[in-house]
Amino acid sequence: MQKNLLLGVEAIAQGAIDGGISGVYAYPGTPSTEITEYIQVNPEAISRNIHRRWSVNEKTAYEAALGMSYTGKRALVCMKHVGLNVAADPFMNSCVTGVHGGLLLAVADDPSMHSSQNEQDSRFFGKFGMVPILEPSNQQEAYDMVYEGLELSEALQLPVVLRITTRLAHSRSGVERRPMKDENPLQLPSNPKQFLLLPAFARRYYQNLLSKQTEMVHRSEHSPWNFLTGGKDNSLGIICCGLTYNYLMENYPGGSCPYPVLKVSQYPLPETLVKALGRRCEELLVLEEGYPFVEEQLSDFFGKGPRVMGRLSGALPRAGELNPDHVARALGREVHQGLTVPPLVANRPPALCQGCGHQDVYAALNEAIASLGHGRVFSDIGCYTLGALQPYNSIDTCVDMGASVTMAKGAFDAGLRPAFAVIGDSTFTHSGITGLLDCVVEKSEVTIIILDNEAVAMTGGQDSQALGRIEAICAGVGVDPAHIRVVVPLKKNHDEMVSVIREEMEWKGVSVIIARRPCIQKIAREKREKQVTQ
Amino acid sequence: MKTDIILAGVGGQGILSIAATIGAAAVKKGWYLKQSETHGMSQRGGAVSSHLRISDDPVASDLIPLGCADVILSVEPMESLRYLPWLSPQGWVVSNSTLFDNIPDYPDFNLIKAEIDKLPQAVLLDADTIARELKHPKGSNMVMLGAATPFLQLTSGEIAEAIAFIFKKKGEAVIEANIRAFNAGLDFSMKAFRH
Numbered sequence: 001m002q003k004n005l006l007l008g009v010e011a012i013a014q015g016a017i018d019g020g021i022s023g024v025y026a027y028p029g030t031p032s033t034e035i036t037e038y039i040q041v042n043p044e045a046i047s048r049n050i051h052r053r054w055s056v057n058e059k060t061a062y063e064a065a066l067g068m069s070y071t072g073k074r075a076l077v078c079m080k081h082v083g084l085n086v087a088a089d090p091f092m093n094s095c096v097t098g099v100h101g102g103l104l105l106a107v108a109d110d111p112s113m114h115s116s117q118n119e120q121d122s123r124f125f126g127k128f129g130m131v132p133i134l135e136p137s138n139q140q141e142a143y144d145m146v147y148e149g150l151e152l153s154e155a156l157q158l159p160v161v162l163r164i165t166t167r168l169a170h171s172r173s174g175v176e177r178r179p180m181k182d183e184n185p186l187q188l189p190s191n192p193k194q195f196l197l198l199p200a201f202a203r204r205y206y207q208n209l210l211s212k213q214t215e216m217v218h219r220s221e222h223s224p225w226n227f228l229t230g231g232k233d234n235s236l237g238i239i240c241c242g243l244t245y246n247y248l249m250e251n252y253p254g255g256s257c258p259y260p261v262l263k264v265s266q267y268p269l270p271e272t273l274v275k276a277l278g279r280r281c282e283e284l285l286v287l288e289e290g291y292p293f294v295e296e297q298l299s300d301f302f303g304k305g306p307r308v309m310g311r312l313s314g315a316l317p318r319a320g321e322l323n324p325d326h327v328a329r330a331l332g333r334e335v336h337q338g339l340t341v342p343p344l345v346a347n348r349p350p351a352l353c354q355g356c357g358h359q360d361v362y363a364a365l366n367e368a369i370a371s372l373g374h375g376r377v378f379s380d381i382g383c384y385t386l387g388a389l390q391p392y393n394s395i396d397t398c399v400d401m402g403a404s405v406t407m408a409k410g411a412f413d414a415g416l417r418p419a420f421a422v423i424g425d426s427t428f429t430h431s432g433i434t435g436l437l438d439c440v441v442e443k444s445e446v447t448i449i450i451l452d453n454e455a456v457a458m459t460g461g462q463d464s465q466a467l468g469r470i471e472a473i474c475a476g477v478g479v480d481p482a483h484i485r486v487v488v489p490l491k492k493n494h495d496e497m498v499s500v501i502r503e504e505m506e507w508k509g510v511s512v513i514i515a516r517r518p519c520i521q522k523i524a525r526e527k528r529e530k531q532v533t534q
Numbered sequence: 535m536k537t538d539i540i541l542a543g544v545g546g547q548g549i550l551s552i553a554a555t556i557g558a559a560a561v562k563k564g565w566y567l568k569q570s571e572t573h574g575m576s577q578r579g580g581a582v583s584s585h586l587r588i589s590d591d592p593v594a595s596d597l598i599p600l601g602c603a604d605v606i607l608s609v610e611p612m613e614s615l616r617y618l619p620w621l622s623p624q625g626w627v628v629s630n631s632t633l634f635d636n637i638p639d640y641p642d643f644n645l646i647k648a649e650i651d652k653l654p655q656a657v658l659l660d661a662d663t664i665a666r667e668l669k670h671p672k673g674s675n676m677v678m679l680g681a682a683t684p685f686l687q688l689t690s691g692e693i694a695e696a697i698a699f700i701f702k703k704k705g706e707a708v709i710e711a712n713i714r715a716f717n718a719g720l721d722f723s724m725k726a727f728r729h
Contacts, residue, residue, distance in 0.1 A: 005557060005567065030574035115574030171570040171596040172557070243596070250595035324599040336601035338621035342649045344641040345615050348544065350580035351636065383578065390638070458575065 006175045008168035011139040012078075012106050013038035015146030019102075020181035022073035023051030025061035027430065028459035029080030030115035031169035032108035036078055037460070044180065054456075056465045057401070057430040058083035062090040065103055070195055072187035074102040074150050081109040081122050086401065086431070088125070091159070093197060095129035096205050098157040100189045102150035106162045108169050111290055112321035115166075115458075117381070117400070119319065121290030126161040126267060130209055132216055133161045133267040134225070135242035139173040141225060141265060147178055152219070156212060165289045167321065168243050216268055223266040228273060230261035237281030237306075239264055239274070241294055244287035250324040251333055269297060278306050285330060286310035289322055351386060357489035357517035358384045358451055362394040364489075364497035365420070365449070368505070376416055380404040380432075382424035383458045383519075384451050395422055402431025408446040409439050417445055418505040425452040426464035433473060439510045440478035447504045447511045451489075453519035461522035474512045483511040490517065536589035537687045538598045540617045542608035544634045545577035549609055551700070552679050553584050559688050559696035560588035568593040579636050581613060588688075607682045609675060610634045611646045611658070618653075626655045628682040628723070630674065632662040657681055659722050665715050673715030680719025684727065690720055 006014060013035045016024065026036040039045045040052045051068070055061035058079040065077035079087060084107050091105065107125070110116040126133035134149055136142040145162055153160040193201055220226055230238070236259045240248050245263045249255070262277050264270065278284060278298070284306050286295040295310035309315040315330045316322065325335045352358050361384075365377070379385060379395035380403065387394040397407055404421035405428075412419040423432050428450050439446055452470060456462040466473075474484050483504060487497050497515070504511035539556065543549040553569055560567050565588050572582040587593045600619050606627045608614030614629035621627065629650060633643060650656050661677035676697065683690050694713055701709045 005561060005569075007571070034573075114572075114576065167570060167596050170573050171568055173568045173593075173596075174561070174566065246595045247597075250599060253594070323597045324595045328599070335599070337619045338601040338603070338623070338625070339618040339653070341618055342615055344645050344649065345612055346637055346639045346641060348579075348581040348613075348637055350545065350575045350578035353578060386578065458578075 004175045004177060005172050006139055006143070007034060007170055007172050008136070008139050008142050008164055009034040009108070009170070010038045011143040011175045012146050012162065012164070013042070014175065014177065015143040016076040016104070016150070017042060017045050017050065018178055018180045019147040019150040020074050020183050021050060021076050021150070022183045023065065023068045024076045024078065025051070025055050025065040026078040027055055027058050027061055027083060028456045028462045029083050030459055031110060031166040032078045032080045032083070032106065033459045033462070035076075035106055037462075048183065054462055054465065058087040059090060062087035062094070062105070066090060066094050066099070069099040069101040069103040070189065072101045072189075073184045076104050076106060076146070078106045079108075080116065081107060081120050082116060082118065082400065083107070084122055084125055091125065092129055094159050095131050096202055096209055097195045097197060098205065098208070099153055099159055100157070100194065101184050102153040103159045104146060104149045104153060104162055105159055106146070106164070109163065109165045109290055111165055117398070119290065121293055122161065122163045123267065123290065123293045126163065129159070129161075130213060131158045131161060132156065132219070133163055135163045135265050135267070136168060137243050137245040137263065137265055139168070139171070139175050142168065143175045143177070145225070145265075156216065158209070158212065163242070165243060165321070213268070217271055220266045220268055220270040221272050223270070225265035226263060226270045226273060228260060228262050228277070229255070231258040232260070233258040234260065234281050235283065237262070237277040237284045239277070239284060239286045239294060241265070241286070241288040243289055244322060244327065247322060247324040247327040248287060251328050251331060264294065269294065274298065281306055283307045283309060285315060287316070287322070287327060287330070349389065351389070352383060353520055355520045356383070357453060357515065358387060359392070360489035360491060360494065361449065361451060361497065361515045362387045362392040364494055365422075365501060366392065366394055368498045368501035369420070372418070376411070376418065377420045377422055378404040378408040378411065379421070380423040380427045382427055382451075384422060384424055387422070401427055402435055405432050405435035405439065405446070405448055408448070409435065409442070409444045412444050412446050419446050420505070421446060421448040423448065423450055424457070425450060425454065425466040425470060426456040428470065429464065429466040429473070433477060436474065436479070436510070437477050443509050445508055445510075447501070447513065449501075449513045449515060452514050452516040453522070454516070455519040455522045457519040457521065461519055461525060470514055479510050479512050483507055483509065484514070485512070486514045486516060488517055489515045535687050536587070536591065537605065538603045539586040539588075539605045539607060539686070540598060540603045540620055541584040541586060542606060542613040542617055543582060543610050544613065544636065545572070545580050545582045547609050547634065548675055549582065549584055552607065552675050553586050555679060555693065555696045555700050556586060556588065556686065556688070558699050559692045562696065562699075563688070563692060565590050566592050568596045570596045581616060583617060605682055605685045607678060609661070609678055611643065611650065612641065615646065615649055624655075626657065626685045627653050628657045628678065628685070630661040630678055631658050632660060632674070657723050657726050659719070661719065664718050664722070668711070668714050668718060670711040670715050673712055676712045676715035677719035680716040680721075681723045683720050684723050
């Protein structure tokens, strides 16, 4: 009997609660969001008063988690893969300082880019930082790896990376819980200068990090999550990373795989196990979700070892999420595709909700700048990115959190005028404020439209740190209050919005137009929740 | 015993309540389960699907291989056709006939119906009208669940029990209305069988 049916992300959250964390720090991002959301409403987390509020971005989240670790307490920090780019600075340096209380970074990659701008593989960050990486193959392992990963972090005095991908994040299965551990007491590091990366100290700590590498490999070799299984046919050896183990087992029900199989769920690679497999087998097939991280490490530059196949060799697709059928084809097994999709089936891409205020902003913006032609609206990450699609065709760029403001500035510097930025309220506080300061300092003639729906809408309507603060932030950064305009994006206000946009694009300085109307999904959700509690 | 189910619909149509109910019935029975969901961007009115696998043996993959789905349960007719490559030769398509038309190039319903009629084993029903006639317009997903029940290897009693469990917090009246909707869908499929 399976008692707790948990999504992979929920298993991580429960593992962290049971593993004795004192805080979770995160910024919402698919597919990682529900880790924090689970902790926010979990009765045990609430009764312990585990820190569980959202951070303004992934960098502040990581640093706060590191601060909690400094005090000897355990912390979980969660983000999506591209969030780790934002948090890369504290992450890389925390690998050099090491940690005090256990620090686990749960990072969720999104191969096939279901809800992302790229499909970067966070295992490279783990290797870059030279710290252990755990990659669960199922929900139970996700739970166990967080539970034990916090201890691993304390044993090695290093941050531990838990890497998952979308499929495990959003798949549900049974998970057995373990006893809930106590939180650590508040206790400062025995070396008071452990977190002081002055060059003289940093050189020493870096040597310390290097000296831990052998122990990390040793731990991988003896990890219960890395093991050899399968049959005796040595013509092929298979290395399965994380979730791909399930796809292999799907092809060989009941453990009938004729080839030796090395399951890898803890890195650095377990060297002796990999080498033993390499000696035994004529060829190796690496199954891994994401980039060819392991395949590249094993590929033999001088061609003396066994042939290594995988995503790089062409045995598996180079890009996108894997599935059991890809694995079947790589093994030369038949795939029994069902019927074909009739041509009449039309694509159904995501779209802005009916009644969403963003639609009204785009209608006004399109009219206000119709005579200027396309190519001058720099946008950002959020629901409003859907304004790139029909029928709006309103925005021209979407690169990374906050890039709307700074790209508009750079384009203005180069002579493009007028230049517009379109950014959401939460994206603005995440990474837009610093760019706005650049604009203010140089008096850049950019018109920044902040789409304020008072929520982090795309990820499910979480509270935005910007709530009630946007005008004060803009004025505080130095925008002339006469050019901080507020409009309500409704059809009846269309003409007013068009005039405000036209007026502000004429202004020879920084303008901010705040288009404020709450997200209709959030309103509907709050109404439903109210009904349930009544 | 194993049942592989693809649940299909449009973001916001609530296919996960169907998945949760089937899942609860399977777990109560002591079966294993893996259920893969769509979160994130597609939930904004895009095509969404969920792979639900229940079995008395442990389930390996979170995703159903091509040609292996026993049931495609779709709460929207065009969406029922999107996942045909996953349908097993013995599999059933159970679809709601009520359209969700939020795209400019939505095809003519008669063409969709003709495609569904061509399938070897399919049940097409107007779950929204059935639910409205029962004065429970929000119950169309439970009508669909009832219509799919003959193909799930779970009994109608087991699923009815799961409905009571899933909707416990919403009170007796909601449970009863959902059970009525469920039974109406079940009746529809049983009659379709007899023809």
